[in-house]
Amino acid sequence: EPAAARERFDAVIAAGERIEPRDWMPDDYRATLVRQIAQHAHSEIIGMQPEANWITRAPSLKRKAVLIAKVQDEAGHGLYLYSAAETLGVSRAELLDMLHEGRQKYSSIFNYPTLTWADVGVIGWLVDGAAITNQVPLCRCSYGPYARAMVRVCKEESFHQRQGFEILHVLAHGTPEQRAMAQDATDRWYWPSLMMFGPPDAESAHSARSMAYGIKRFSNDELRQRFVDMIVPQADALGLTLPDPDLRWNPERGHYDFGEIDWAEFTQVLKGNGPCNRQRLSHRRAAHAEGAWVREAARAHAAKRARRAEH
Numbered sequence: 001e002p003a004a005a006r007e008r009f010d011a012v013i014a015a016g017e018r019i020e021p022r023d024w025m026p027d028d029y030r031a032t033l034v035r036q037i038a039q040h041a042h043s044e045i046i047g048m049q050p051e052a053n054w055i056t057r058a059p060s061l062k063r064k065a066v067l068i069a070k071v072q073d074e075a076g077h078g079l080y081l082y083s084a085a086e087t088l089g090v091s092r093a094e095l096l097d098m099l100h101e102g103r104q105k106y107s108s109i110f111n112y113p114t115l116t117w118a119d120v121g122v123i124g125w126l127v128d129g130a131a132i133t134n135q136v137p138l139c140r141c142s143y144g145p146y147a148r149a150m151v152r153v154c155k156e157e158s159f160h161q162r163q164g165f166e167i168l169h170v171l172a173h174g175t176p177e178q179r180a181m182a183q184d185a186t187d188r189w190y191w192p193s194l195m196m197f198g199p200p201d202a203e204s205a206h207s208a209r210s211m212a213y214g215i216k217r218f219s220n221d222e223l224r225q226r227f228v229d230m231i232v233p234q235a236d237a238l239g240l241t242l243p244d245p246d247l248r249w250n251p252e253r254g255h256y257d258f259g260e261i262d263w264a265e266f267t268q269v270l271k272g273n274g275p276c277n278r279q280r281l282s283h284r285r286a287a288h289a290e291g292a293w294v295r296e297a298a299r300a301h302a303a304k305r306a307r308r309a310e311h
C-alpha cells in the first residue's frame with residue numbers, strides 16, 4: 001500500500017471531501033461501496049415489480065400515467081447506480097449475475113405483495129419516505145459518483161413520496177371501503193418499512209467501517225428513529241393509525257418510542273423466505289433472459305458503428 005496515497009485518502013475522508021474514481025482507495029473501501037451501491041441498484045429494479053403490478057389496474061388514466069412515470073424513474077435510478085458501481089471497476093453484467101444467483105441482496109421491502117390499489121399509495125408514502133430518509137445523508141457520502149447520483153434520486157423520490165401521500169389522502173377521505181383499504185395497507189407495510197433501515201446498530205456488521213469511511217453518516221437506528229418521528233404526524237394528517245400500540249411521544253428523549261421489530265421475520269426475508277422472494281427473482285431472471293436479444297442487437301449496432309468510424 002503506497003503510504004503517500006493512503007495518507008491522502010485519509011486526509012480527504014477526514015476533511016469530509018470526495019474520493020473520485022481515479023483516486024487511490026483501500027480495497028475494503030472499494031468493496032464496501034460495490035456491495036452497497038450494487039444492492040441499492042438491485043433494489044431499484046426489483047422495486048419496479050410490486051408497483052408495476054398495478055399499472056394495468058390503476059383507477060384512472062391520470063393515475064396510470066403517474067404510476068408508469070414513477071416505475072420508469074426507478075429503472076433510471078437503477079441505471080445511475082449501476083453506472084456509479086462501474087466506476088469502481090465492476091461491470092453491470094457481473095452485478096446482475098450476482099443478483100440472479102442470489103449472491104447479492106436487494107431491499108427486504110420488495111418481497112411483500114401489493115394486494116390493493118392502496119398499497120401503491122403506501123409504497124409512495126412509507127417506502128419512498130424511508131428511502132429518502134436513508135438517502136438524503138448519502139448525498140454527502142465520501143464517494144463522488146454515488147453522492148452525486150443520490151442528489152437526483154432524492155429529488156425524484158420526494159415527488160414519489162408526495163404522489164403516494166396524495167393517493168392515500170384521497171382514499172382516507174373517501175368511502176368507508178376506501179378508508180378501510182388505506183388502513184389495511186398501512187397495517188401491512190408499516191413494520192416492513194422500519195426494517196428497510198437494516199438490523200439494529202449492535203448487530204450491523206458493516207456500520208462501523210462504513211461510518212469511519214464517510215459512506216454512512218448516520219447509523220441504522222438513528223435513521224429509523226428519524227423516520228418514525230417524521231411519519232407519526234403524517235399518519236395523523238391522513239387520519240390513519242400506525243399499527244404499534246407502543247408508539248408514544250417520549251418528552252425526555254424528544255422522540256417517539258416504538259415497539260419491538262420482529263427481527264425473526266427480517267432474517268427470514270433476507271434468507272429468501274419472504275412472501276414474494278421467489279417470485280421477484282424468477283420474474284427478474286425471466287426478464288433478463290427475454291432481453292438477451294436487445295443486448296445482442298445493441299452490441300451488433302455498436303460494433304457496426306465502430307467499424308464505420310474506422311473507415
Ligand code: FAQ
Nearest residue numbers: 040043044047106107108131195196197198204205206207
Ligand atoms: N434488506 O451491516 P448492515 C429503494 C443487509 S430504497 C435487505 O447494517 P449496511 C427506492 C446488508 O446489506 C431501498 N438486506 O449493512 C425505491 C448486509 O448484507 P451483506 C434500497 C439488508 O450496508 C422505493 C447485512 O444485511 N436502498 O430502492 C437490509 O451497513 C420505492 C448487514 O446489515 C438502499 O439500498 C434490508 N432492509 O446497511 C425503489 C440504500 N438491511 O451485504 C422502488 C443504501 C440490511 O453483508 C420503489 N443502502 N441488509 O450481504 C444502505 O444505506 C445500507 O446498505 C443499509 C444497510 C442501511 C440498507
